[in-house]
Amino acid sequence: MYRGKAKHILGDIAEGDRVKVINGGKVYNGILMPRSELGDSRHVVIKLANGYNIGFNIDNIKIELISVREKEDKEKKVEEESSPENKPCVSILGTGGTIASKIDYMSGAVHPAFSTSEIVNAVPELEDIASLNTEIVFNILSENMTPEHWRIIAKEVVKAMNKSSGVVVAHGTDTLAYTASAIAFMLSDIPKPVVFVGSQRSSDRPSSDASLNLISAVRVALSDIAEVVSVMHAGSSDEGCAIHRATKVRKMHSSRRDAFKSIDSLPIGEVIGDKITTFQEYSR
Template identity: 50%
Template structure:
């Protein structure tokens, strides 16, 4: 019997409903609280109560009795509908939600976190937003960050292009943090934009006092109103709430599992620092200004691209598997300057002969791939492997997906991979980038 069946039978037996205040008796312990709903994938056989202390507890249904104390209402998602007046003096900003905690609202009675998918919900959860712009808020999809797919990048790019065509002065994308840097790179290659496109998220959900959701969202709106017409990521720049950084979409990476300042520019410096709702642009960064580019959308991609990490003992079977199973391109995350064992070189030659580009990146992240230094590297070059220069492995993967969407010719893909399309290459490596 599943948890849902257990719970439904238990609730029906005692005449209870979600939202009721109940007393649960289990052995010699009594709990009193509000009966909460549970997600479909919760552990079997448990009820969840919201105690008066504010904490939620799980109570096993086995050997448990319950009684109704007071009827209640099932918690409702959102704040309800209300019109948000537009101010003709303010810019129009689109906020597109793909999921993640940054666009969530809290039911403070139960502690439940729900997606805020209407303009009314979002503004009521973050009322300061009204000071900055008018908003068009929509839910594109509601997925966990790890469930992001290349096909969703395409859908997002098309939706953003449509919003810009309809007059948006800037776009903010609410996104889960784990794969945000992939999406930022994808949008950077797919779109040339006359307005800012800003991705943001939250490391801490909005039901926690340490949440970074509100500040990241508001600073992203500040960035979306700015003159920086590029795809960027806006996230906390420190552990406190003092400032956020604006990172280039092709040079950013999540670098810590839980810190609020997890996002860093790799082989680059942040484009700007946003502090006290003012944007201070890095004087060393030559950014694309608002209105310089016309809107261009090129969302053709190839999804069947492999991503392989080299490790001691890796065999050619990893390369051969991808060739045999019809992969159109491969990204290899090599060691150091871009090395893998010599055992893989014959497989690289086979990939080249079968028109499958292989791109070499480095696990080191900082610095540049240079396969000319050692003999192994030169053998790798001779086998047809293409350098990823100083791109992060994730940006390299996304770019190869996009490049293969433009051409199925090995030589043309090689040319695209070595062309600076969206600022993915740094002119030179700087010790300042590594130390900072």
């Protein structure tokens, strides 16, 4: 939600509209992205064609409308989402962390401020893959995660499995491997995928890995991999994501996008585009 000077500069331009931003003699075309209610009032964010988000200080730009986003019939949308004849359902549980954070463009600090639904709004490609149920379990930094939080997550995952084809858990990366492993031991022999996902860089940063990680996680949640896994960048580029068994994965670097590695084992597989390739046996 834009406010203050940013809202004034945008005028009738709405979130989701295609816009042209002129900044320092360069032209950027993209989709105007939503801002958190906690976001400052002096920046706008657009999603470029390559999938990256980029933020602009409104004092330095000229912004023009290219095309208006097509409005959807809300009643039709609700009916489609509830119809079993349409896309399968994936539950996304938010617990906090960088994937559920925003950057303060004034200070450069990152704050846990995005709700899970805001993340989905920031990655509209998700709606082409699945019907989504989103829920905030809690919103904490992962270094504050405790065994009591693990028990709560396990209970919420079980509830979510009962109403969806698979479950995605958005989690901070610092302790993601610990939580995923704990949940794997607590929920053995599960019938559906439970996919932990995080990001090394916040969702509204141009170099964020959140979008690809989340899209890949939802695809894995619709697969036949009936295990607890984590899905994170496989390399430093945006080529694809690796699928790591929860009890084998470890974070190996503080900031690299491909920081997560399977230890003494190959990953279960990888996600490149809409294709999942597996490298070893897994529970089905």
